Amino acid sequence: MARRSAPQEKIGLVVSDKMDKTVVVAVERKTQHPLYKRVITRTSKFKAHDEKNECRVGDKVRIVETRPLSKTKNWVVEEIVQKAE
Secondary structure (H helix, E strand, O other): OOOOOOOOEEEEEEEEOOOOOEEEEEEEEEEEOOOOOOEEEEEEEEEEEOOOOOOOOOOEEEEEEOOOOOOOEEEEEEEEEEOOO
16 A cells, blocks of 8 residues: 655745635745756745635745645645744
């Protein structure tokens, strides 16, 4: 029987909280340019489920991968690491 791997975790900033029980989280990662070898920043956006609607724009949150909750949402907010000022 195949063993499942641990779910992915990411930390990012909430960039939108307009939807009900859903937030958009922008996760930045640094990678090296294939030709010029400079370090560049790449941003990916993930829709995450926020059951209590407690996240606000600017909050730093930890999201965890889960089963598909909708067409585009398969992450859940695990905790708010830092509240926005």
